[in-house]
Amino acid sequence: MSYGPEMALWLLLIIPALAAALIPMAGKAPNIREAITLIAGAALLANVIYLVRLVGLGERPEILLVPFAGPLDIKLTLEPLGAIFAAIASSLWIVNSLFTVGYMRGNNEKNQTRFYTYVAIAIAAAMGIAAAGNLITLFVFYEALTLSTYPLVTHKGDAKARRGGRIYLGILMATSLGLLLPAIIGTYYFAGTTDFAVGGLFNGAIGTGVASVLLLLFAFGIGKAALMPVHMWLPNAMVAPTPVSALLHAVAVVKAGVFTMLKVVLYVFGPDLVSQTGAGTFLAWLAAFSIVAASIIALRKDNLKARLAYSTVSQLSYITLGAMIAAPAALMGGGLQIVMHAWGKITLFMCAGAIYTAVKRTEVSQLDGLGRKMPWVFGAFLVGSASIIGLPPLGGSWPKFMLMVGAIDAGKAVLIAALILSSLLNVAYLMPVAIRGFLKPANDPAADAAIVQPIWVVIPPVITAAGAFILFFFAGDIIDYLRPVLPAGGL
Amino acid sequence: MSDLLMTINPGLFIIAAGMLCALVPLHSVRKTVMILAPIVAAYALFKGYSAGIGLAGEMTIAGIDLTTYRLDRLSLIWGYVFCFAGLLNGIFAFHEKAHISDASALIYTGAGLGAVMAGDLLTLFLFWELTAVSSVFLVWAGGPRAYAAGLRYLGMHVLSGVLLLAGAIMYQNYSGTFFFDGNEIGLGVPGGWLMMIGIGIKAGFPLLHTWIQDAYPKASVTGTVVLATFSTKMAIYALARGFAGEEILIYIGAVMTLFPVFFAVIENDLRKVLAYSLNNQLGFMVCGIGVGTAMAMNGVAGQVVLHVIFKALLFMSMGAVLHRVGTAKASELGGLFRTMPWTTMACLIGAASIAAFPMFAAFVTKAMIIAAVFEEHHYIVYLCLLFASAGVMEHSGIKVPYFAFFSHDSGKRPKEAPWNMLLAMGLASLFCIVLAWPWGGYQMLYNLMPMPEIAGEYVPYTVNHVITQLQLLFAAMFAFALLKRLGVYPPERRAQILDFDWLWRRPAVATLKWIDVMGARVEAYGGLTVKRGWSGIQRRLFAMFSPAGAMSQDAPSGIASVLTAAMLGLAIALLYFVG
Amino acid sequence: MHKPHDTPENLDDIHPVSKKFLWLANPKVKRNFIWFTVACLILTVIIGYFFPAKHPAPWEGGLLYAISFGVIGFVAYSIVVFSAWPLFRALSRPEDYYGEDDDDTLSGEDDV
Amino acid sequence: MFSEFITHFNYIVVIILMMTGLYVVFSASNMIKKLVGLSVFQTSVFLLYITMGKVTGGVPPIIEGLHGGDYGPENGAGHGAEAAGQAAEILYSNPLPHVLILTAIVVGVATLAVGLALVVRIREVYGTIEEVEIDRLNYAFNMDGVDEAASGETP
Amino acid sequence: MSTFLTGWLSAEAPVLIVVLPLVMAAFCAVMPKDKIAWIITLITTLICAVLAFDIVLQVQSAGVLSYALGGWDPPFGIEYRIDGLNAPVVLLISAIGVICTLYALRSTDAEIEPKKRAPFYAAFLVAFAGLLGMVVTGDAFNVFVFLEVSSISTYVLVAMGASRDRRALNSAYNYLILGSIGATFFVIGVGFLYMETGTLNMMDMADQLAVTADGSRVAQLAFAFIVVGLGLKLAMFPLHLWLPGAYAYAPTAITAFLAATATKAALYLLLRFVFTVFDPSLAFIGATLTWLLAVLGVVGMFVASFQAIFQTDARRVLAYSSVAQIGYILLGVGMGTTLGVSAGYVHLINHGIIKGALFLALGAFWYRYGIKRVSDFNGLGKLMPWTMSAFTIAALALIGIPGTAGFVSKFQLLTAAADNGWWWAVGAVVVTSILAVIYMGRMLEAAWLQPAPLVNGKPVASREAPWPMMVGLWVLAIASLVFGIMPAWPLELASGAAQVMLGGGL
Amino acid sequence: MNSHIILRVVGKFLIPLIIIFGLYVHFHGDFGPGGGFQAGVIVAAGVILYALLFGLKACKQAVPPSWIRIGMTVGVLFYVGTGLVTWMLGGKFLDFDVLHPATDHPLGQHIGIIFVELGVLFTVATVMVAIFYAFGSRQPQIMDDEKDF
Incomplete structure (x- = not known):
């Protein structure tokens, strides 16, 4: 089998899976183990780039992974949205691997081999989600992702980690099995297929009432999207080591959730149907509420990672909001937010990890004056914050813009208030972190004198911060890339 | 200069220079860049305008048509003055070895320039937010005490930006374009109000003004000078471009001219006094825009030019004081003219300019605005403006120089300001006088104005005008002297003067804290309730299903067989009734 | 407290340019400054009376017009200064009123 | 009514036996008694089967002519085929239920044997054959586990 | 005929498979x-x-395949x-038999006294x-006879766990009492059927019932007895009370064997009687399916979980x-639709495999470390990684994680429920x-x-299972795993079974 | 023991008769009521009677438990062996018709039944005795336990 679209699609799963298989074998030799991770990351990225290009040319590579019976076929089909998701997950895997090296060694974490292994598995699952050709495939990889990240969340293994892990697993499994699966079955029942198709599957097979019910099932069933009542797993998952939080809870897991949400709206219901349903409107409002409420909660958190977690909840709801507004521009905003938020938030998490590695501090109030000792880290944090807030010229400003456009296009201009309020709240809870590091006098200057920053916890956040900046200028390309999957209209 | 370069928004040059500054570690290189960049940009503007570039830099990003560069008479005047302000800052801050400040000041300058050169609302928004992002570092350059003020500043500006954006998008949704043109935009279009409020935040509309007095006095010495120039003038430009002739602006402007006067008189921090005075001056401009006649717009444009210069001059002088003494509080100062004569001179010129003494800067333009208001028969507003003029005389014209440099001797003997500051002040002073010089001076300003031919119709230096203006000012000075002599002039006391921001710094924060506390309580209580409920459920479940529970004790076979029989009965009954 | 400094005895500290203007610190000068303003005021009224404006104010011509700006200036100024007393009483607070120099952990929220 | 009682006499006996057996199983705590009840219960089923094998007016299904005879082809021609032929003339009872019940009896005996063996073993290890007692002992044993678990691991 | 054995073996396989183990x-x-x-046991089970x-x-x-025993058609x-x-x-059954025999080689070392091993x-x-x-x-x-043959030997086998835990005896006794009642109920039901139809051959019964049974009280009574009797054997809720004790205290190999096969065989019989002997389209059968099997199945799912x-x-x-899990199967069966029945059937197979694996693993834990209780599982993943991995796979399958057999059958079940409009059943399956x-x-x-x-x-020290x-x-x-990833074969088998049950496959 | 003397004497007479009767029942089973089951039980009854009269120990000497086991096996083997023979003769399992070439008279059936029933006889008889032994042997242990309680 020569290298071609199909092979590349296979490799999408095989490369990380192979890495996951090889890493335990190299468990005794950390350097080899990490080299494997990095090489696999590079190979995967190259592969993804090839596929992204291919998809950009209008091709939709497709393979039948496992010939199940009928609707249960596990098959992969890459389309632009998935290509984008695969691209960010694979690219950030590399950066995060570098960071992981610095973090894990810097903190002398135990069970590092297990850690790398499960990260590789999680990446494989994320790739599967990205390329899922139908709801069943999506569901399969979705569950795989949940399970493979569970050991990562509970990596520390103490009572707190287990409790967090239990909530993590409990909520994600309960929602996916309890709501998502019935929704998929309902979809299959009504549409007769679960294969994704641009414009939706139902073709008028269901009325808005049934569609509303299904949409609600999906929205809450996709627990990874952390819409407000089912968001509790996310803060609890923050017991994980920071690289996990960074990669999985800024990129892979949560983005898998919102990616699924977007896919469901785009390919299962079709934006038209969503915008006609009452549930769509309700969910849009709920997402708006999530955005604001999570921001307010974030404001109250002194623990840096908890604050970031709630910030993530808030930011993810942007995507849900975009999906539920279902106007072309709003969907585009959602798609962009997946990319931009990933780069922004991973920066923040890595900075939090870098700070923890250097000084073992976790609370925002302990960071006074630290910025002067760790200018690069805090600088990166500042840039990441600005991107999350949505300040130009950083990537994060585009999705907000698109969402506003979409909301107004859809005649839901009032929702803009939530976006505006959220921007302000973002300033209020993110900016102080970096700024007090630079401005406020140090709490304990003596302790700060002997800070050791491993190089590999400093460089990755700087890279991603730069990425968040650079992406601002490439938003147009991403938008053009995504345009084929969106309905015509809007911008 | 190639045609291509000419079609690039010159703000980008300065931004690029700013980024260069951020990267270059060499002090001297940075400073050179800081001085050269505005000159280059001004040259680009000049060449571009000479070449007749109207709209340029069109591009399409993500399906949105952008016009990144618009060079017409209205934007040109703002462009020149922004370049000049950048230059002034370059000189004034020459001594300062601050990496971040240099870069952010330049980027801020560039963003301001870019904003006024923006041809569409989206470009405007981008630069608009960029000014916020870059300028906040200048505030924070003021040190730890500027921390919170900087955050508030940033919050306000982000709010301003997103409101503008939201309005712009609504406007786009309505009109199909982001093109920024006053003929089509106004309060009547969807999003018009949002845009105006967004702009109004930056322009310091009443109730939305507090960030100015909050952040500027806390910014660094050099930062304040830059800050005072761009954000607010950019907003004035946006108003002039988009909302000229909206009547409500007249009244907003009138209120803006009035209320700062009262605050300024009781404020102790002289830089804060200047911030209030800035607000008051903006009121004149807003008022002029509200009138919207050609004369008014000319007056506004001219006022902007001059205001940038004299306000910079005043802030520079206060900056020099702060730089040398370490405080700018009136109660701590006094008698500084003994050691800082040149600074004193500059401050006096600035004071005279802002108070609109004949032959000094604001005399011409302020009169134009007032006359325009008068001609449109807004007599009450006219009186307000006159009242405000007297007020200006009070706080900027007399209070600032008097308490800083004269008054009683504080015993402080600071050194004269560094040469570069003096140079910058001198330059500004020169322009303050030149641009109001009756013989050939103010005509230069007229030539810059949006409608020079109409501007020419207004002759400022009539005997009557000069006399009445002098009369007003002397009357004010007389009142000052009299009140001082009678001892009813309020002494300068250190205090925190409440402003509207009290609303969100005190009750709002208190409410938030209350919500926080209540939230914590509710959380605790709710958590406890949930915990209790959950453990209750668990206990019940446990009592039912655990090995010790009712359901799963090892049932004796007798019970099980009874169950079996019961099942049989059930089955038979079912079949009996169904079959 | 300030008395010693008002007399130029420590000339070493004084800037050379300022030495020529030290008279400004003279209490007499300060006290008599009011007469200078009175003189100027009277002068402007007189001149103004003979050079009426092209666009007169709503209140018509004559002396009333000639002194109107002076009146406005004086009254406005006085109002502003007198209003300072009640305003100051109403609005002034201790300098650390907002307590921003305190390092409290909730500062993130204070800055909304 | 009475005639029904007479014609269904066997069934009534079956029901009485069945109920008796089941009642003993339900109520007895003594394990032996319970097994006895079980046996009675099973016996009722045997009776039920035999009852249904009865054909009114039928004779035992034994082919008279062949009794004790030799196996010569000329004599025994009808063993199978003849039996079928004769069935048309002579009314036999149905032998099949009897055969079945023979098996069932064996099964019942085996069950009883195993049951008794179990009871013996139970008597050895528990020291009692009262089910109530044994459940109490087991419950105490289970409870030990529960108590330990309650402190450690119940969710 | 696709077969890989010699013709004779193929032809006689249906009886050989029963006779051989009996002789052995x-x-x-x-x-x-x-x-x-x-x-001997291993070889026998292998051959089977x-x-x-x-x-x-x-x-x-x-x-x-029809085999007339003794030449009597x-x-x-x-x-x-x-x-x-x-x-x-x-x-x-035969595959699990092989596996359990293999397993018993070592597990009996620890569980059975040497002189009792041959018996x-x-x-x-x-x-x-x-x-x-x-x-x-x-x-x-004949069903009854074999039912009792297997049951009686099972009582004995369960009681053999007594050397490990004396409660095995009590459990075996309970099982014996209840099993006998169940078997007796069954035989009563068969008796009534014989009364009604005059035959004991199931196919013949079906033919006769098709003519006469509609509305016949005797047939209904027979049906009730058979359902309850088999329900007891297959541990239908609430007739499952014998099961936990029997499973918990039997020798480990036996537990695995029973869990994987015994209830499944009884379930098969239920399917056989409900769907092929009786006509599922009859009103009273339908009512039983819906109101007895499905409802009790769901209640059982919850309570037992x-x-x-x-x-x-x-x-x-x-x-x-x-x-x-039996509740799931009964729910699928209770739907009475092709989809539902085949879902129940495939779950029957899958659950046999999964539960067998789980019990084998538990036995291995006990064998190595004497672990019986959940609280003692700590760190087993480190101590017995391979065993624990297999256990994990099976556990995930039991939960119904995609990619495992459990998911396939649950998905089928959910689809069937949705197709039937039984959304409450969907909810129940999901919640459980x-x-x-x-x-x-x-x-x-x-x-x-x-x-x-x-x-x-x-x-x-880490000690893997032997x-x-x-x-x-x-x-x-x-x-x-394989049946989860490539479920075509079990699904095919299940649809074949459903064909027999509902497709007029008599 | 002495009080059992009459019983023992009578028993000594009866036991052979019982066994012979058992065999009669068995072989008569071909033509009339009777057969291996009944015969087996009767034979076992004889053995049990012996045990009751002369004690378990003596009985175990007469009919060793190892015989019992073997007897069970042999019984099953007889049964299945018949089936095997039918197989070997080309018929179906337990298809007795192939045991004798006669086609007009079911002689094969007779032969088959006799052997099958013989197997049943062995098995039933030995199982009954086995059960008896099993329970009989327990007694002393229970007595011991009784003292403890």
Whole structure:
């Protein structure tokens, strides 16, 4: 089998899976183990780039992974949205691997081999989600992702980690099995297929009432999207080591959730149907509420990672909001937010990890004056914050813009208030972190004198911060890339 | 200069220079860049305008048509003055070895320039937010005490930006374009109000003004000078471009001219006094825009030019004081003219300019605005403006120089300001006088104005005008002297003067804290309730299903067989009734 | 407290340019400054009376017009200064009123 | 009514036996008694089967002519085929239920044997054959586990 | 005919598969050395498995295998009849038999006194033969005989766990009482059917019932007795009370064998009677399906899942889980639609595999470390990584994680429920799956995430299960994976079974 | 023991008769009521009677438990062996018709039944005795336990 679209699609799963298989074998030799991770990351990225290009040319590579019976076929089909998701997950895997090296060694974490292994598995699952050709495939990889990240969340293994892990697993499994699966079955029942198709599957097979019910099932069933009542797993998952939080809870897991949400709206219901349903409107409002409420909660958190977690909840709801507004521009905003938020938030998490590695501090109030000792880290944090807030010229400003456009296009201009309020709240809870590091006098200057920053916890956040900046200028390309999957209209 | 370069928004040059500054570690290189960049940009503007570039830099990003560069008479005047302000800052801050400040000041300058050169609302928004992002570092350059003020500043500006954006998008949704043109935009279009409020935040509309007095006095010495120039003038430009002739602006402007006067008189921090005075001056401009006649717009444009210069001059002088003494509080100062004569001179010129003494800067333009208001028969507003003029005389014209440099001797003997500051002040002073010089001076300003031919119709230096203006000012000075002599002039006391921001710094924060506390309580209580409920459920479940529970004790076979029989009965009954 | 400094005895500290203007610190000068303003005021009224404006104010011509700006200036100024007393009483607070120099952990929220 | 009682006499006996057996199983705590009840219960089923094998007016299904005879082809021609032929003339009872019940009896005996063996073993290890007692002992044993678990691991 | 055995073996396979273990059981009983008995058992079960596989292939190509015992043609003689409905069960039983025998080599070391081992294998073979017999036979009374043959030997086998835990005796006694009642009910039902139809051959019965049964009280009564009797054998809620004890205290190999096969064989019989002997389109059958099987199935799912959650003994957890899983199967069957029945059937197969693997793994834990309780699982993932991995796979399959066999059958079940409009059933399946996450998750979490306890301050040495245990365990674990990833074969078998049941396949 | 003397004497007479009767029942089973089951029980009854009269120990000497085991096996083997023979003769399992070439008279059936029933006889008889032995042997242990309680 020569290298071609199909092979590349296979490799999408095989490369990380192979890495996951090889890493335990190299468990005794950390350097080899990490080299494997990095090489696999590079190979995967190259592969993804090839596929992204291919998809950009209008091709939709497709393979039948496992010939199940009928609707249960596990098959992969890459389309632009998935290509984008695969691209960010694979690219950030590399950066995060570098960071992981610095973090894990810097903190002398135990069970590092297990850690790398499960990260590789999680990446494989994320790739599967990205390329899922139908709801069943999506569901399969979705569950795989949940399970493979569970050991990562509970990596520390103490009572707190287990409790967090239990909530993590409990909520994600309960929602996916309890709501998502019935929704998929309902979809299959009504549409007769679960294969994704641009414009939706139902073709008028269901009325808005049934569609509303299904949409609600999906929205809450996709627990990874952390819409407000089912968001509790996310803060609890923050017991994980920071690289996990960074990669999985800024990129892979949560983005898998919102990616699924977007896919469901785009390919299962079709934006038209969503915008006609009452549930769509309700969910849009709920997402708006999530955005604001999570921001307010974030404001109250002194623990840096908890604050970031709630910030993530808030930011993810942007995507849900975009999906539920279902106007072309709003969907585009959602798609962009997946990319931009990933780069922004991973920066923040890595900075939090870098700070923890250097000084073992976790609370925002302990960071006074630290910025002067760790200018690069805090600088990166500042840039990441600005991107999350949505300040130009950083990537994060585009999705907000698109969402506003979409909301107004859809005649839901009032929702803009939530976006505006959220921007302000973002300033209020993110900016102080970096700024007090630079401005406020140090709490304990003596302790700060002997800070050791491993190089590999400093460089990755700087890279991603730069990425968040650079992406601002490439938003147009991403938008053009995504345009084929969106309905015509809007911008 | 190639045609291509000419079609690039010159703000980008300065931004690029700013980024260069951020990267270059060499002090001297940075400073050179800081001085050269505005000159280059001004040259680009000049060449571009000479070449007749109207709209340029069109591009399409993500399906949105952008016009990144618009060079017409209205934007040109703002462009020149922004370049000049950048230059002034370059000189004034020459001594300062601050990496971040240099870069952010330049980027801020560039963003301001870019904003006024923006041809569409989206470009405007981008630069608009960029000014916020870059300028906040200048505030924070003021040190730890500027921390919170900087955050508030940033919050306000982000709010301003997103409101503008939201309005712009609504406007786009309505009109199909982001093109920024006053003929089509106004309060009547969807999003018009949002845009105006967004702009109004930056322009310091009443109730939305507090960030100015909050952040500027806390910014660094050099930062304040830059800050005072761009954000607010950019907003004035946006108003002039988009909302000229909206009547409500007249009244907003009138209120803006009035209320700062009262605050300024009781404020102790002289830089804060200047911030209030800035607000008051903006009121004149807003008022002029509200009138919207050609004369008014000319007056506004001219006022902007001059205001940038004299306000910079005043802030520079206060900056020099702060730089040398370490405080700018009136109660701590006094008698500084003994050691800082040149600074004193500059401050006096600035004071005279802002108070609109004949032959000094604001005399011409302020009169134009007032006359325009008068001609449109807004007599009450006219009186307000006159009242405000007297007020200006009070706080900027007399209070600032008097308490800083004269008054009683504080015993402080600071050194004269560094040469570069003096140079910058001198330059500004020169322009303050030149641009109001009756013989050939103010005509230069007229030539810059949006409608020079109409501007020419207004002759400022009539005997009557000069006399009445002098009369007003002397009357004010007389009142000052009299009140001082009678001892009813309020002494300068250190205090925190409440402003509207009290609303969100005190009750709002208190409410938030209350919500926080209540939230914590509710959380605790709710958590406890949930915990209790959950453990209750668990206990019940446990009592039912655990090995010790009712359901799963090892049932004796007798019970099980009874169950079996019961099942049989059930089955038979079912079949009996169904079959 | 300030008395010693008002007399130029420590000339070493004084800037050379300022030495020529030290008279400004003279209490007499300060006290008599009011007469200078009175003189100027009277002068402007007189001149103004003979050079009426092209666009007169709503209140018509004559002396009333000639002194109107002076009146406005004086009254406005006085109002502003007198209003300072009640305003100051109403609005002034201790300098650390907002307590921003305190390092409290909730500062993130204070800055909304 | 009475005639029904007479014609269904066997069934009534079956029901009485069945109920008796089941009642003993339900109520007895003594394990032996319970097994006895079980046996009675099973016996009722045997009776039920035999009852249904009865054909009114039928004779035992034994082919008279062949009794004790030799196996010569000329004599025994009808063993199978003849039996079928004769069935048309002579009314036999149905032998099949009897055969079945023979098996069932064996099964019942085996069950009883195993049951008794179990009871013996139970008597050895528990020291009692009262089910109530044994459940109490087991419950105490289970409870030990529960108590330990309650402190450690119940969710 | 696609078969790989010689013609004769193929032709006689249906009876050989029953007779062989019976004969060998007799041999085993007299063997002086337990190892020889074991070898005999292993060879016998292996041969049976081969035969079973051959039978499945034959059935797939020929449709129905009918074997007239003693040359007496049905309906007069006893007929062994194998079609799409029972062939997979035959295969399941014999395959699990092989695995459990292999497993027993080491597990009996620890559980059975040496002199009792030969009888143990004999009893095992008898139970094995009984289960196979009750599945292959087409004669209703013969079913009863084999049912009792397997049951009685099972009582003995369960009681053999007494050397480990005396409660085994009590459990065996309970099982005996209830099992006998169930079997007696069944035989009463068969008696009534005989009264109604005058035949004992099931196919013949079906023909006769089709003519007369509609509305016949006797047939209804027979149906009620049969359903309740078999319900007891298959541990239908609330007739499951014998099950937890029997599973928890029997020797480990036997627990695995019983869990994987005994209830499944009884379930098969229920399907056979409900769908092929009776006509499922009759009103009273439909009502029974809906109101008895489905409803009790769902109630059982909930109650048993909750019970599983609170158990401390790992085997009891799995035992209650079995009751819950049987609820799934009954729910699928209770739908009465092709989709539902085939979903129930495929879950029957899958659950046999999964539960077998789980119990084998539990036995291995006990064998190595004496672990019985969930709270003692701490660190097992480190101590017995391979065993624990297999256990994990099976546990995930039990929960119904995608990519495992459990998911396939649950998905089928959900689809069927949705198709039937039974959304409440969808909800019930889903919620109980979550409960399954809880009770299995407890074990997995303890095993993988808790540190292993220290003994006298020293870490415990890692000791994997011996290979005979491991082989069977992994075969089942891999099977549950393979059937999850490539479920075509089990689904095909299930649809074949559904065809027999509902497609007029008589 | 002495009080059992009459019983023992009578028993000594009866036991052979019982066994012979058992065999009669068995072989008569071909033509009339009777057969291996009944015969087996009767034979076992004889053995049990012996045990009751002369004690378990003596009985175990007369009919050793090892015989019992073997007897069970042999019984099953007889049964299945018949089936095997039918197989070997080309018929179906337990298809007795192939045991004798006669086609007009079911002689094969007779032969088959006799052997099958013989197997049943062995098995039933030995199982009954086995059960008896099993329970009989227990007694002392229970007595011991009784003292403890």
